[in-house]
Amino acid sequence: xxxxxxxxxxxxxxxxxxxxxxxxxxxxxxxxxxxxxxxxxxxxxxxxxxxxxxxxxxxxxxxxxxxxxxxxxxxxxxxxxxxxxxxxxxxxxxxxxxxxxxxxxxxxxxx
Amino acid sequence: xxxxxxxxxxxxxxxxxxxxxxxxxxxxxxxxxxxxxxxxxxxxxxxxxxxxxxxxxxxxxxxxxxxxxxxxxxxxxxxxxxxxxxxxxxxxxxxxxxxxxxxxxxxxxxxxx
Numbered sequence: 001x002x003x004x005x006x007x008x009x010x011x012x013x014x015x016x017x018x019x020x021x022x023x024x025x026x027x028x029x030x031x032x033x034x035x036x037x038x039x040x041x042x043x044x045x046x047x048x049x050x051x052x053x054x055x056x057x058x059x060x061x062x063x064x065x066x067x068x069x070x071x072x073x074x075x076x077x078x079x080x081x082x083x084x085x086x087x088x089x090x091x092x093x094x095x096x097x098x099x100x101x102x103x104x105x106x107x108x109x110x111x
Numbered sequence: 112x113x114x115x116x117x118x119x120x121x122x123x124x125x126x127x128x129x130x131x132x133x134x135x136x137x138x139x140x141x142x143x144x145x146x147x148x149x150x151x152x153x154x155x156x157x158x159x160x161x162x163x164x165x166x167x168x169x170x171x172x173x174x175x176x177x178x179x180x181x182x183x184x185x186x187x188x189x190x191x192x193x194x195x196x197x198x199x200x201x202x203x204x205x206x207x208x209x210x211x212x213x214x215x216x217x218x219x220x221x222x223x224x
Contacts, residue, residue, distance in 0.1 A: 044213075096166070098169075100156065
């Protein structure tokens with residue numbers, strides 16, 4: 001299983017972009033990079049995933065380094081509701097594999 | 112939007128008692144999981160389940176734990192004889208065939224006294 005490194009915490013102001021980094025230097029060539037988040041007192045929630053190309057969806061964008069050893073989750077305009085713990089999880093293709101959660105990055109969003 | 116539901120939301124039990132945590136996965140999903148999160152710690156994988164059998168289990172999932180899909184909709188986690196250290200939030204998740212995403216329920220907070 002690939003090891004990930006994320007900052008313990010980050011802060012942002014509302015309406016500003018947020019870039020959440022993740023290092024996954026031991027990722028295998030077939031692992032997708034998944035991002036989940038956990039809002040306070042809730043279960044984890046899928047955010048986005050990708051393999052090599054940058055990805056966009058309604059929640060966020062995912063920028064993947066060319067060597068795939070790192071990725072950045074981008075929230076284009078942070079809202080108070082985006083305050084959560086964000087987890088970067090490399091996972092072999094096929095959502096039926098287990099998710100291995102690290103400590104994640106706790107994002108605080110200030111009004 | 113379909114969602115995973117879990118009952119009860121909170122459960123308090125005495126050490127040594129059996130508890131059953133219930134989950135209703137999203138209706139057309141076929142892969143099911145249990146995770147737990149001890150207060151202030153990481154979310155930990157317990158077990159995955161497919162085609163009426165366990166696909167994978169972690170070291171945490173010892174003989175005190177069992178899972179079952181008793182009918183077409185429920186997925187349960189049983190802890191036979193609870194210990195103090197079983198106190199945690201337990202999350203159920205499910206995935207559909209060909210999907211990359213696991214959908215999590217809101218969790219059951221278990222407190223063992």
